[in-house]
Amino acid sequence: MNRRNFVTMGASSLCAIPMLGFSVFEKRNSAEKPAWVVEWIKIHDQQLPNFKKLKVTDPKHRYVGGYTDDVEISNPHTTSGFIAKACMLISCPESSFYQSSEVLKDVEAAAKAMLKFQHSDGTIDLLATNFHSTPDTAFVLENIVPAYKFLKQSNTKGSESTLELLQKFLKNAGEGLIVGGIHTPNHRWVVSAALTKLNELFPDKRYLNRIDQWLAEHIDLDPDGQYTEKSTNSYSPIVNRSLIIMAKGLNKPELLEPVLKNLEMTLFYVHPNGEVVTEASNRQDKGTIGNMSKYYYCYRFMALQKNNGEMAAMARQIEKTSSKEQLAGYLDYFLEDPTLWKDLPADKPLPTSYAKAFPYSGVVRIRRSNWDSTLLSNNTSWLTFHKGNAVLQAMRVASSFFGKGQFQSEKIEQRGNTWVLTKSLEGPYYQPLEKDKISPDGDLDKMPRTLRKQSEVQKLETIVKIKEANNGLEVEINMSGTEGVPVTLELIFRAGGEFSGVSKLPAKENAYLFSGEKGTYTVNGDTINFSSGTIEHKNVQLRGALPAMDAPTVYLTGFTPFKHTIKLS
Incomplete structure (x- = not known):
């Protein structure tokens, strides 16, 4: 499951601050956002009111202030999605919800609900399948960590109690991430990326030790440039984004190399109409239809980081074959790191x-x-x-x-x-059993077919x-x-x-x-x-x-x- 569904249900950004700085990565603080970033903010402005119909308003409901999915089940994923999008817009001067006291009240209520969703071990549930789930807690932190930074930087009047609630959720989650297990290969990097972001907020040696345990297993990239799950329409872009977060936050630029190799391979997995090949996946996206929008941040980041013309050409192609709403779903990455606002390098021809x-x-x-x-x-x-x-x-x-x-x-x-x-x-x-292979009680379980001689073999x-x-x-x-x-x-x-x-x-x-x-x-x-x-x-x-x-x-x-x-x- 690709938990990052920010276009219609949630998004996260750091609208008011530049990327947290690490020496090997170029930094640039710019107050003026390019027109396309402002346009993306306006898209989120239009989407935030969609959450209103999903809000739990019954004061007797256990999760009052939280949000439901489309089958009316209150859950931490939709709720964290609201928090992320709302905090982003509260912090953006270009947004009609900038420093909104009304939206802040909704965020505070949602933060209280998030603490009720959270178990005593710091984890939350993915109600469709996973319970007390470390990896799903990590996916939710992809919303809550930027939201906390966002709100803190916004200087919105009266936000102190909301920030305390979000901080409590985050620190509780950290306790779960440093001991909890995973299900699938990509979960290691999602958890590690979440711990990286937590460590930026609340430095803790335990976070780094846990990341090192996962990194000791090495990145699961094969010589083709493909990750174990071969999940081109879901988990490959998630792994790439996670590794970029870790490379920046841990000052480990070597983690960008598997990202580059995967993106180079993926150039050959693109149909002429911009869709991505999914038939080889061994996850639930096998055979699904999807374009390359989930890779846009990764290609743009690597194009600028490596001055790579092929990466730039693919980024431009994704712009043409994806909707603005799809690309705006990753607005947080582009607001965290203003270096991504720079013009892309010149194209190098893509393989066709x-x-x-x-x-x-x-x-x-x-x-x-x-x-x-x-x-x-x-x-x-x-x-x-x-x-x-x-x-x-x-x-x-x-x-x-x-x-x-x-x-x-x-x-x-x-x-x-x-x-x-x-x-x-x-x-x-199969022929009758030889006498010495016949069980006296006639139990066929004791006389498997492998004991019988074959005949009339058809080919x-x-x-x-x-x-x-x-x-x-x-x-x-x-x-x-x-x-x-x-x-x-x-x-x-x-x-x-x-x-x-x-x-x-x-x-x-x-x-x-x-x-x-x-x-x-x-x-x-x-x-x-x-x-x-x-x-x-x-x-x-x-x-x-x-x-x-x-x-x-x-x-x-x-x-x-x-x-x-x-x-x-």
Whole structure:
């Protein structure tokens, strides 16, 4: 889960102060904000009133003064989001809520609620799944730490009691962070970043000792430049932001190196329309649709820190492919550090034509100007093809081979100009047990199938070959071995387009048959061409195959030996 949802529910900033200074990082204090920063502040101005309908106003309610989510559950995440956004605007002279006594009263009430959400061990709950959660406490501190600094710097009349409440919450949270555990790899860096920010406010050797314990495990970056979770639409940008916080706050510039490597890799994970490749993730963002807005701060920071033209070019591209509301969600980072207001260095051309393998991630990325494709190992959706707004979000193939015929390949091999995916299956039968292996009581648990001799072993080998041709791809699928096995190939498209050259499959929604020479799928003027088709049966949901996706799907069918080539352009 990406807890940082500041655009509609909350944000945090240090509007009135420059970045806390550390010698290796350039500092700049400027009273005059650029127009785009002021515009972002105005966006938050428009959003703050949205919290009013979520406020708990019943004086008898345990969490009175707190805020609910969209299913009316009071929670610390929405409440901290309000505190962060409100404190930011109270502190910004450009805001219509600057030094607002009315908003300050709401912040004080919310701070009291936060202390009620907080357990005696300093932690809070993520009510959807995690309880007494150290990492979720750290995510909440991403709101509360800047809010505290913000409010303190604002010199708002009557803010002393609110600051005391926020300070109490923060120090209690610190006690939880120095002993609490985590669930996932990114949590180590989120917790460490929160401790870094706490240490800036309330220096404590225990905070630094705990950070050192986590850092002793080393940053989990593979040689491709990818983090363990491969979570391009959620946790990779979170890890990058956390490492930047730590690099600055701990005076450890070496922590910027994994950030740079990840950002360099991610340049090759961008579709021509600005979306990010998500299919290789092993977290909940797998296969989701997202643009690169979550990376904007990281690319801009590294562009200026390293005078890097590629980072600058990607930052500018993100500006063009993201909404202002998405970018404004990270306003706090840009107000904390006025050096980010500087003009970016000159662009260096971004990669737009390549075929590049990322073996540690099991990914091959192919891009040629206006189209691109992702090949994936250990993934049943082993190919995608994007052409502008038209998206083939998955290609899948399955057979009804002993209930285990859904194809995926353990690896992708390059053979000349061809990428090869393979899978071999066996379907054996089993003979009677030999006498000395029979349990006297007839208990089958004592006579596992591994003790039986196999016979009539059926085999199925699938070889998929992919190569570039005619400004697109040729995908050859060859399935051989046992004969007469039903096969179904799926071309699964993103919703929103129109087909030609296919026929509707009766009684099944979003299902189409393709037997002709040419088919197309068009979305807003962008068209993917595919050819050619084959239909030998109409069983599109084979036993043992994955259920159909909720998306427009074109089916090709046949029997083994099955050899067919699909062309995409």
